[in-house]
Amino acid sequence: MSSLLRREWQVALRAKGAIINPVAFLLLSTTLFVIAAPDTVSSDAAAGILWTLVLLTQLLALDAMYRRDFDSGVLEQTLVSAQVPFVAVLTRIFMQWLSTGFIMVAVGPVLGILLGLPAEATPAIALAMLLGTPALSLLGSIGASVTVGFSRGGVILALLVMPLFLPTLIFGAGLVAAAEAGSSVMPQVYALSLISLVALAIAPFATLAGLKISLEMQ
């Protein structure tokens, strides 16, 4: 368990691009959005745009989630040698979340300022990211595990996981919008937590099954 974590951590640290690129993509696409539609700055749409862009960023990062380990054979070795493959998968998902979703907790509020969201909404954005992004990593991992064997799995991955991301998007954007309006954010907090917990319950098993299918496809 600890050696797995250590390995994943070192891989994440050495592949700095995996952390920096999504953030750069997120900032860039936000800039494009604001330039294309200046009216959206400080409007009601800002929270929704923020969450949509986070979702797309996560989608891009997901494609690489298992790819390198899959191509190099490390994935197969890990699944064969791990005492509990379930834990190995969970570790991988956790690290993927640390390098994308967790970063969003810090980057999200900055984007909120760029999109003209009021300063009072800043903690709400961080909270929404913290509660919502685990669901994105977990559910996304299922899609990534099934499509990792395809030479061009990106579009299929998007088709498979985007519908599953919808509840997170709704309550994530809803949380930020509620904070903006000054009303209670607790309903959205509960809903996001529930979604992430359900995702946590199904994703490791489904990912494991998906990876086994993909490994046989090789």
Added chain:
Amino acid sequence: MLSASLKRLWHKLGSPRWFFALTESWVKVAGWSALVLLVWGTIWGLGFAPADYQQGNSFRIMYVHVPAAMLAQSLYIGMGVAGFIGLVWRMKLTDVAISACLPLGMVITALALFSGSVWGRPTWGSWWEWDGRTVSTLVLFFLYVGIYALREAIADQELRARASALIAMVGTINIPIIKYSVEWWNTLHQPASFGLTQKPAMPSEMWLPLLVMVLGFYAFAGFIVLVRMRTEILNREMGARWVRDWVQVRSER
């Protein structure tokens, strides 16, 4: 005693040949009851049911829209259940079922969206509203498309079966979450016409034809799924002796 015979039935269900022989008569039953129910329901619903006091005659689109929307969801859940059985018991037949439900489900979901759009024009004043239940049906359509794309991408039959079973299962678990979150998000849709727990809000002259149509749609779906499954079984077992015998018997008749 009972459990032993149930167990035997379960094992038999895994055999495509046994299923093929068993459903020979079911196809006719499903086909004829679909025809009778749909004709009866259509004539009753379109011709004899009273017009709605608010929506006039446009409410009659309900007789297509509601059964289609119900069936669209049922077929996806059916795929999810088949996927679960297939993954757990490694049954060949469940993938045949998924491959039969998938195209039908896509078409029926599209029909539900289209008929809803046509109904929305006179009642809501626009062809498309971003209403909660409309969106959840649209998302259901995307869920179907995802499985379809996945199946297209995998050449190996065994792996295709397992991958689509897995995704159908995950989708089915997520359907209620998606449905409730989208409805929470926004809804101006009229509430469901039928519930298991309460009496419909319509008079019986209006909902009885609807019930007939719903049953007709399900019988129709059963018919199509059975025919497609049987064709797929013949296709997959092409080399088997019993298939050759069956074809021979058929051609001599």
